[in-house]
Amino acid sequence: MLYTQSAFEITLVLVVVAAACALPGVFLVLRRMALVSDAIGHVLLFGIVLAYFATRDADSPWLLVGAAAAGMLTVVLVELLQRTQLVKADAAVGLAFPALFAAGVLLASVYLRNTHLDIDAVLLGQPELATEPRWWIDGVPVKPLWVMAAVLTLNAALLLLFYKELKLTTFDPGLAAALGFRPGLVHYGLMVTVSVTAVAAFDAVGPVLVVGFFVVPAAAALLLTERLAVVLGVAVLVGAAGAAAGTHLAIRFDTNIAGMVATVLGLIFAGVFVASPGRGLLAQAARRWRQARAFHETMLAVHLFQHENTPAEPDEARTDGLYRHLRWPAGQIAAVVCRAERHGLVRRDGDWLRLTDAGRARARTILVERGA
Amino acid sequence: MTTDTLRSLLDSSALWTVTAGAAGLGLVAGAVGSFAVLRRQSLQGDVISHAALPGLAVAFLLGAREPVFLILGGAVTGWAAMVLVGAVSRRSRVPVDAALGTALSVFFGLGLVLLTYAQRHVPDASRHPLERYLFGQAALLREEDLRVIGYLGAAALALLAAFWKEFKLLSFDADFAASIGRPVRLLDLLLTTLTVTAVVIGLKAVGVVLMTALLIAPAAAARQWTNRLGVMVVLAGLFGAAAGAGGTVFSHLAGGGVPTGPTVVLSATALVVLSLLFGTARGVAWVAIRTRLSPAGGRAPATR
Incomplete structure (x- = not known):
């Protein structure tokens, strides 16, 4: 109509x-x-x-x-x-x-x-x-x-x-x-x-x-950038895009136009909240995931470093004995060892794991930082 | 108005039913709202009530016609909106007030979309005036609505009494509550749920747009008369009931087309103005008199 x-x-x-x-x-x-x-x-x-x-x-x-x-x-x-x-x-x-x-x-x-x-x-x-x-x-x-x-x-x-x-x-x-x-x-x-x-x-x-017209575009823009001038520009773009898309959808489905615009603005906000580069939920989850992986590799390096050149080394550094010392599930240990190897922190030597120079350096950074 | 019309008003049993319902929901809203006001979360109710609209509309579109199911739909989306506001303000740097404004407008917008769609495309929509939920029409309260108000309201008040000590602690010193091992997040969620309950039972009589005032105004009025939480909650409940009943009668006197929401809110606002002036604990006039009478007088020491 x-x-x-x-x-x-x-x-x-x-x-x-x-x-x-x-x-x-x-x-x-x-x-x-x-x-x-x-x-x-x-x-x-x-x-x-x-x-x-x-x-x-x-x-x-x-x-x-x-x-x-x-x-x-x-x-x-x-x-x-x-x-x-x-x-x-x-x-x-x-x-x-x-x-x-x-x-x-x-x-x-x-x-x-x-x-x-x-x-x-x-x-x-x-x-x-x-x-x-x-x-x-x-x-x-x-x-x-x-x-x-x-x-x-x-x-x-x-x-x-x-x-x-x-x-x-x-x-x-x-x-x-x-x-x-x-x-x-x-x-x-x-x-x-x-x-x-x-x-x-x-x-x-x-x-x-x-x-909604005042707040939602501004809130979405704040999730995307931190320079005030850019925030203003992005907010205007978000508002205009939401208005255009919302009006189109409302006419298409024969319903309330202002309500549909608010709904579309809400969807844009939700999308930004989840997927904003560097700040969205996905980026936060990815960051935590990366940190957890890096943490495990570092722990492995520290473990090997602590026992390097000690009498206990043959036992502590055996690949198949690691689960007893680190108390991680076997599957996870295999994955961590694999990644640490790929990242050049450790190398395999028969049944043993040995630290590379890079691995030793990684272990040392964390031990020095904590005053050990 | 002549005494005859007044007498016929008082004789009308339908008016009594409706007024009782409005008083009941005012009682619950006042008591539960006290905690929202003390915790500086007054505008929570604003968001919850606006966010209930899409839930109502979805329930209606799915075929629900009984008040229980419509209310349940409203409760689900109102509650979801508050959970989302919590998530957004914890997991991003959007300030909490902006998160509230976003949730309010987006949910209400979605509600309008669904409501308009239902009005234009659902065959029997004209027999169920959903748009009355916007500004409320107490005259539409039926006996089944009263039963819903009664059961849900009693449940909310019972929970309020059961967790009284915890809610008191949460309202005045949430950090201390957390430090002695009280499940603060869970209690917060429970209190939000009670607010949702108080809001949704009032939707039909007061409407989504103005229900927030019935949470805030009685509590803000009661606060001026006392520095004790128990007294404040009871007083707020009574003020809420008075505003609900008074607003319903005024709307009835003004004639059919006048929505109840505005008359209820204006009744509650009148109570607030009176209390701000004459409240015996902090009211402006009362404090002035006390200062005049005793040289050391002035405002009574606040408990908070």
């Missing part, structure tokens, strides 16, 4: 949304503020509804302003709650946003049943509708794609302008403050950016999934 022209446009909207969210998302994740985006996403509805009561016009751009203001209100409210020291940081977040979200849902479901603000559409996100112009400026329709593109451009421009400030206040707020960089100002600047981006993404994504 949604193929061709409009499918292409929906894909484009979501790709731009994902890219625009990924940029501030990296800093949210690095600053341990991932769930603030969850809170902001939830309270936008409250702001929209209040702004609607004020303007009585579901197409007014003031609704966007109201939504962004609600996002900032939440940030301030959470900080005030924390400052009373009566509730912890996590509970402050968990108290503030459900309350405002509940108020928004309640007001919307009581008073806005028959308006443009279709409650289900607002709550779950309707990218299908995100190609329709929702806002008019002087009678000229503004397509959501243009709004999103403007927000993406704005985020990229802010990032380039304040890259140094963002980087420093994120990784060393103390030093940043000492150098006169005003971490507080950067913090609120970032929060405003997140609010505005969430507002723009709201139509397409809905309040609940916004957090």
Whole structure:
């Protein structure tokens, strides 16, 4: 039903949304503020509804302003709650946003049943509708794609302008403050950016999934690289790829688009978590495996070294006697001897094993290190 | 409202059933949530409840229509999400809050995908309004739902009582608990399981999106009245029950289409605001009065 022209446009909207969210998302994740985006996403509805009561016009751009203001209100409210020291940081977040979200849902479901603000559409996100112009400026329709593109451009421009400030206040707020960089100002600047981006993404994504668009690409990128500039680039790529693939799959199976994008982003994250070179689960397992193998070879070398040129050598160094001394299973001993031979640590001499110079050196390194 | 409509409300036995159910699940959520709040894992419930959605939808797609099986499906995915969050934060450098946000959005997204698919492609889906699980509709609670809430809630509370000492130790000094040989990881998993139980029994009445508040708000409110864990847990249970029952009645008064989740959450939030102001242990107003009365006064010494 949604193929061709409009499918292409929906894909484009979501790709731009994902890219625009990924940029501030990296800093949210690095600053341990991932769930603030969850809170902001939830309270936008409250702001929209209040702004609607004020303007009585579901197409007014003031609704966007109201939504962004609600996002900032939440940030301030959470900080005030924390400052009373009566509730912890996590509970402050968990108290503030459900309350405002509940108020928004309640007001919307009581008073806005028959308006443009279709409650289900607002709550779950309707990218299908995100190609329709929702806002008019002087009678000229503004397509959501243009709004999103403007927000993406704005985020990229802010990032380039304040890259140094963002980087420093994120990784060393103390030093940043000492150098006169005003971490507080950067913090609120970032929060405003997140609010505005969430507002723009709201139509397409809905309040609940916004957090995924901010956090998942950034988390996946952090598993792949550690240079901040590269992390930002990878996050944008992951977000855009997830958006494109997710939209395609959702249209193919005729289901919820934003949900499918979140699912695909999750699959990308899972793939990176398992297979990231050097850091993924597979790389960790491989490293442990290699270490275990090297450890066994070293132990063999140490055993032979300790008894080298002692009266016990004929007994201790016999290949078929090793299992008594090292207490490893016979099969494993055969494998370890084989590898040690291949790596040039030992050589066979009749029934005996003898250390090579390399093997002696290996044994000595570990014994010297441990002060023997 | 006239007294007549009020009387007819009180006479309606359906309302009493539904209110009792909501109070029951509020009781369990408040008591179990106390530990989550004390351990600074308040947002665990947020993730669990969102992550229950795909499980519900899978159970529905597999043909389950009874509340027990739908709830079981939700419990499985909610629990799986927490296990995955634990694995990701232990085995990678993704911070725990980002892991929580990732799990929340990915599982909820998958849930929406399956839910929308079911709505569009399962013939009898329109007779089973699964989307009610998003924001909750206490009016949909049937007697079998109440039985599920009763049995599972009682089991959760019994386990809480049975492992009281261990959970207390885990909440206040997990390192000490580990050093004297308590199986900390296992206890942590058990407590997570209790949270999952408290969340899933509330899904139908309160909904996946707002269930988290029913775990946090009663506990945060109770904390302001006391410095003793036992008192706090009992108080949180009572606050939760009051919020559940109050929210159900408000939603009923407001008319058919109003979801129960928001009214329950707003009731609980009202309790929090009152407690932050007037809580006898730490409330802002109470502390101010005490400071005024006694020169040495001020905030009562916290046990923690």
